[in-house]
Amino acid sequence: MKYAFLPSPWKESADHLRAAGHEMVDLSENPDLLIFRGGASDFPAELPESVKVVQIGYAGVEQLLEAGILARHAGCGVRFANAAGIYDDTVAEATLALLLAVLHRHKAVSREWNQEQLFGETEYLFDAKKLAIIGAGGIGKKLIEFTAPFGVEITAVNRSGRDVSGADRTVAMGDVEAMEVVWSESDCVVLLAPLTPETRHLVDATVLAKMRNNAVIVNVGRGALIDTEALTTALQDGAIAGAGLDVTDPEPLPADHPLWEMDNVVITPHTANIPRFMARRVGALAARNWELFAAGDSMSTEVDVEAGY
């Protein structure tokens, strides 16, 4: 298969595709497939007729949909695939790593050998913990898989309230009464939700006051899901026990912010998903999707060009 890669190729993707026997060419050299990882304004005005498939290098293609790009080329028989789900396991693993680091008090470890302190403060995930996953989509499902062997009781929270497989129960985010129970009974709260007007400061002083004193919160969604100042106060006051943050608001968190100093707060610099990983996977995804296309099948991440996902 010949493919073009615009606006500029990712080395890891190209390496993977070369190893799989595919050839990178210019758009003018009649590629079969286009890998595209730019914005709407970067999309070529015209595609050669040879292009049958466009593999997008990211998950959300709303911008291409709104610019009419999907519809225009679909009208000429071009099919689109996105990169949905491509970082579910990276983010789910990073989430579990943060959760365990907070529960196991890694940051409180001292070279002064504070074993007695850690004996008292270490908590275990498997120890009859109630875990709430707020925004339980693809990443949440992966996190459910990763945490299942620990026997945690999982409440999935999503917009629709439609049952999430593997969770002990699913709650709709708009169900005020059920959410009261989620906030007040969970030992671990993981935030994976997108940022919308409804989810901004979802975790504020009011919600933090409802949470258990032993509760830990992990945010790998968007920083502004949490009111940072309210979180800082809750942690200082012992209203909750700890936090693991891959995203913050503001981001980067200023170097003099008190959260950096707290030994019950583990921060990673928005690294739950990693470009190098995306790059490697997009190559494999394009190759797999091309195989499916060539076999006359639906592609694994085929985009409904009207719905845009």
Add this chain to the structure above:
Amino acid sequence: MKYAFLPSPWKESADHLRAAGHEMVDLSENPDLLIFRGGASDFPAELPESVKVVQIGYAGVEQLLEAGILARHAGCGVRFANAAGIYDDTVAEATLALLLAVLHRHKAVSREWNQEQLFGETEYLFDAKKLAIIGAGGIGKKLIEFTAPFGVEITAVNRSGRDVSGADRTVAMGDVEAMEVVWSESDCVVLLAPLTPETRHLVDATVLAKMRNNAVIVNVGRGALIDTEALTTALQDGAIAGAGLDVTDPEPLPADHPLWEMDNVVITPHTANIPRFMARRVGALAARNWELFAAGDSMSTEVDVEAGY
């Protein structure tokens, strides 16, 4: 059920047993069961005839066996249970926490927002990793459960070479040729073995030189399984990528030891197993074993008083 708890009770065990309706009494008040967590010299010279079951508060009862205590009381119809397996999941979870903290470079995080560095250095467990578990007993089996969803390829190493369920292969520690492959091909090496003359400095300069540059090693067995100075050198030279240590040699590791400073070394102060947890669980274990005994069944951790386990 009435029980005595010698040499002195654990509060958490007593709390659990009280909640379950059992009553703590002195040894002189005809208890049905004795919970014992001392050494051979602490064991009462005589047990009242009322005592049918002795629940030991730890796993290894060799000392009681050698002192003849098991045989003597077994001869009078007393049955013994130990606490085998009681910390498998605490240690396995702590092991996974250390492994993830090293792979995800938690200690390298900087408030100077070193995102680019972490993009480059973070590794994922699920990413086609080969994991070797050296000393794969009960804890190892639990670790296999916890890591199974990550799709890692697991090599279990034990003394007998007898197949460990859930591992992709099992290797006998004495199989020199197979161990060469284990050392040279594993991305993650977890040490869970007991310390014996054969396992002392199992990981020395020679073994470290065989390991992959990207390899990380996690020790939750005994500190002296690793030659600490050789490990320090290997980490300084980049011969291996990182280490997670719950045990060290010497222990505590001196506050000025260079391992403390390394951002690819995560150390916890021998807290993979936690007394508070043991204490809580011994109560539950004693209650469960009493139920089994009362029902005429074999107890869940019944000791073969001749074999001593």
